[in-house]
Amino acid sequence: MIQLQDIHKSYNQQEVVSIPFFTFEKQIYWLKGINGSGKTTLLKIIAGLLPFEGDVVIEGKISLKKNRTEYLRLVNYVEAEPLYPSFLTGLDLLQFYRRTKGGNKEQSDRLIELLQVSSFIGNPVGTYSSGMLKKISLLLAFTGQPCFILLDEPLVTIDDKTVPVVNSIIRDYHEKQGIIFLLTSHQLFETDAFHVTHQLKMNHQTIHPL
Amino acid sequence: MSVSQLLNRVIGIPFYQRNAGFFLFLFIALFGIVPGSQLISYHRTLIEAILESWAFMMVVSFIWLLYGWKCYQFVMNILSEQQQQFLYLTGCLPAREQFRSILLTQLFIYLPVAVYALIVATTGFVSGTPAAAVYVIVFHSLICLFSIRLYIRRLRHPDSGKSFFLSSPFHFKITKSYPLFFIWQLLNEMKTIFVVTKLFSAIILLAFLNGFFLDTYDGRVVMLGFMAGLTAHCVMVFEFRKFEESLMLFYRNLPVSMIRRLLNMAVVYSLILLPEWFLFIAAFPERLQPGDIWWLPLFGTGMLLLYHSILYKPPMDMERYLQWIFGISAVIFFLVLYHLFLFIIVLLFGAALFFFYRWYLKFELTDGQI
Structure with missing residues (x-):
């Protein structure tokens, strides 16, 4: 269970996120909203990338503000358009993530195989197409032992063959490990891939259940 | 808007904007560390030293070469950016017009060094070291022409290597922390x-x-x-x-x-x-x-x-x-x-x-x- 507690975020005195209280249960959430509604800002807040007022608390005890390191070990995030230094290889990034987020070789090998990145993971990311980069960023998002995974537009730029693979990883991680997912997507998720139990809408700076 | 103006807007102006810090540093290093009253005599002595000593000329040539490399890298990185892909349409222009537009862009971003080199070369002709002066002109012309040739090749063959620095000597396959x-x-x-x-x-x-x-x-x-x-x-x-x-x-x-x-x-x-x-x-x-x-x-x-x-x-x-x-x-x-x-x-x-x-x-x- 993850709680958003009195979250506020403003830019130039204009409030973009204002959520008094919200609880994420062990479910898969699909966050919808028009461009500029604050979806990505909310995801970045929960991922610890942006300063904000309020707090995010896991299981009532691990707070983003008070136990930041422990919190970040449990929350993984992938951006809609990920950016990495072009001289690093996918393997460099994976090893770096494993050293910080945890995770073992079996998990990495399995993800490399599922996402079919073995042919290019050893090359610098500067040589990747946007789809290849997205696959690597998804691989990193599934690395470690998170309890909450935030995926911003996970299906954008990846090929048709990979979409069902990503869906099945999400389903597996949720069913077997009880991981909570918060997804944003303008594309429709296949209804038979996994059960999106909650659809949310970002509107007027806050979250509304649909 | 002409092609030259377009290239200037996409490459020339961003070059100076993104490197504002670098140019500020360069300006301070060249003109800020000497009292104003001694500035001209300081640079005259420096230029004479460059023209009279081939060893010093080689050191300075290396620094000029680094600046040329910086310009080259910047242009190639711009050409690699997704949002600048429309620039490849300039590959369809007549060769002469394409060369002219890219030459103007190269001269614009190379201007700080070109101006200094021109002063060095002029001093060389005036002070009786024409060989050094000719060397300076040829050296900078070669840097510009070689860069332009590589830009044109890239514009005509977009798949010829995504980014040159990835194959530079500074890429080793070791675990990085x-x-x-x-x-x-x-x-x-x-x-x-x-x-x-x-x-x-x-x-x-x-x-x-x-x-x-x-x-x-x-x-x-x-x-x-x-x-x-x-x-x-x-x-x-x-x-x-x-x-x-x-x-x-x-x-x-x-x-x-x-x-x-x-x-x-x-x-x-x-x-x-x-x-x-x-x-x-x-x-x-x-x-x-x-x-x-x-x-x-x-x-x-x-x-x-x-x-x-x-x-x-x-x-x-x-x-x-x-x-x-x-x-x-x-x-x-x-x-x-x-x-x-x-x-x-x-x-x-x-x-x-x-x-x-x-x-x-x-x-x-x-x-x-x-």
Whole structure:
């Protein structure tokens, strides 16, 4: 269970996120909203990338503000358009993530195989197409032992063959490990891939259940 | 809008905008360190030295070459950007028109060096060293023409290598840790800043270590010389912060403690200052006293770490940053005069720690910054 507690975020005195209280249960959430509604800002807040007022608390005890390191070990995030230094290889990034987020070789090998990145993971990311980069960023998002995974537009730029693979990883991680997912997507998720139990809408700076 | 104007808007103007810090540093290094009344005679002496000594000419040619490389890399990186793909349409223009447009763009971004080279060449013809003058003209013409040839090849064959630096000698397949990310960034994307900074730092340090300014040994003079060399690193530190907030943003989501994050940066700056450490070791024991060799590395790392930490205080802009550096240098200058070496080191690390803890989690890059 993850709680958003009195979250506020403003830019130039204009409030973009204002959520008094919200609880994420062990479910898969699909966050919808028009461009500029604050979806990505909310995801970045929960991922610890942006300063904000309020707090995010896991299981009532691990707070983003008070136990930041422990919190970040449990929350993984992938951006809609990920950016990495072009001289690093996918393997460099994976090893770096494993050293910080945890995770073992079996998990990495399995993800490399599922996402079919073995042919290019050893090359610098500067040589990747946007789809290849997205696959690597998804691989990193599934690395470690998170309890909450935030995926911003996970299906954008990846090929048709990979979409069902990503869906099945999400389903597996949720069913077997009880991981909570918060997804944003303008594309429709296949209804038979996994059960999106909650659809949310970002509107007027806050979250509304649909 | 003509093709030349379009290229200028996409390549020329952004080149100067993105490298504003670099040009400011260059301007200060060339025109700011000499009193205004001696500026012309200083540059006349410098130009005459270039024209009369082929060894010096080679050193200067190397620096010019680095600038040419910087221009080349910038243009190639622009051509690699997704949003600039429309530029490949210029590949369909008649060869003459395409060459003319790209030549104008190359001359625009090469202008600072071209102007200086023109003055050097003119002086060469006037002062009776025509061979050196002709060499300068041919050298710069070749740099420009070779770059233009590579741009045209890229525009006509978009798949001919995504980015040249990826095949540069500075790409090795070894496991990289966080501090090494910065060293790789320095060697791949910031070569010119690296070489210019280190040359400047080495010249100042050697001058101070060899008693250029004072005949008798005084640890305070060495420390002040080192401080001047460290100040030259300010552009490099600024670029590192930009790198951290753009391509290393994912690091904020990783479970790394605050103290570990700061220690990682301390390791980065210790590695950056390795050339200076070698100079100190080479100068020991003849030109450096045993006590000084211990605190100089701590002083250097602490100073650069503080430069880095003050950039977490928003907004991150060069003008405010240079004011901070000026203030820090003034304070340290007086503390050095009073021999308060230990206090200086504690102060530098303490202040770096304070700024880092106070602002790291509050920093956010917004539009208009950097």
